[in-house]
Amino acid sequence: MPTGSKRKAPSAPRDPADDCETPDVAYAHIAPLLRKLAQRLGKPPGALRIWDPYYCAGGVKARLGALGFGDVVNDPDADFYDVVDGSRPPPPHDICVTNPPFSGNHARRLFEYLNSRGERGEGKGTTKGGPVARFVVLAPEYVHRKAWFEAPRGTFFMVPSRRYSFVAASGGRRENTAVDCRHWRRERSCPRGETCPFVHVGPGIDPEGERVAEEARRARANAGFSGGGGGGDGGRVTVAPFDCYWHCHLGEFTRSVAAAWRQKHGRRGRVGVRMVDGVEGLPPPPDKSAKRARGG
Template identity: 30%
Template structure:
């Protein structure tokens, strides 16, 4: 599925924030980074493959295919973890979350922080009967990610703050514990410039999610016009 549509695609020029998570998962699976199969179902023509290969994750599956059709046909590749920055338009966020929670396999999604406060997020956790130990944890970059907008609008900064939602099935608690220990032992993680939260409530306490109700698209457009941004 090609991401050449009006969506924000992350520029992977930031620090490799997810690397410690992937490394900890490798240890649980008894695999080297080069053996960990990382699957990104939403195709992007940028240099994302080089990003993973530079980190040692050379078994990277990223092809221009229709993810949802592959799901229906049972044609997904065999993978160890699904990692993606999905399109934020339409119902992509809900659909990929639903798939990941039902898959029983490790996953990490880069999504707007406000998703954690949405009713559909808590409903999906309940509907998929995800037990508390396997519910995702949250990795928040301390530096806001920049984005490349395919329409060429020039707006590199997105109107939302993106964070990583990480669910690793039966390995979730162990990997979270390993990552928490890394942060605590390194005086904040050293070069790993992130914060971790084990629950939505912890995100709220850290003020990592919006507390005010998000404006609808028409309201946001009116606000932009009022501010002279459009």
């Protein structure tokens, strides 16, 4: 599923569904946390050093910059996995704010790296359990249910009231029509409908009818069709909404920053996001069987 800023190890196959960027609204939801962290570090928000290790189209700098965070590192020539394997150091930073590719094992490798950073690198704080990395990571809603998932004690989640629709960096469907949609091949229906970036043609049933319908869908996409919701991204192509949460740990300031957010925003019903203290309070998995029964 498309997600935020992307860069993969050169040896990994490219998944076009990963070529999407995080929408403005998602960054707006975590901006109060970042401002409070900057205050705790004794610096203005514009001087908070933010590192996004996954590069897509560089939009993270503009989006965070519009919120007052002007010191953002998102290097198109740097590969995060060079940092993971120790061949290059991470850039100086106060916190890692990122949205890893949802495909493959990228989320797992990111969290394993963050969990290993207690004794090395920048952007770490200290808790009673020892040093811990500061991070705010947007990841799929199922990540915390994975057997490999571990997070520092005190990690909390920011859960949006509406699913985020990500911004296609490479033209969405227009750019990715050579890739078959696995939902369409398996079920002859797709939950993403017109916003799906993959090809809705497969063997059997009525291949000629599917081909004609697919050409019509491509024509609409090439004419600038945009679906799946807004997010303040200027009419650029967006993809179908996806269930994901911000996974947050701010080092030694985790408890105080979370408490400050609750005091200011916790009782307001229109902020578009709520804070959840632990995995026990997260919503149950979405019911995908009902969606499939309706044909998408």
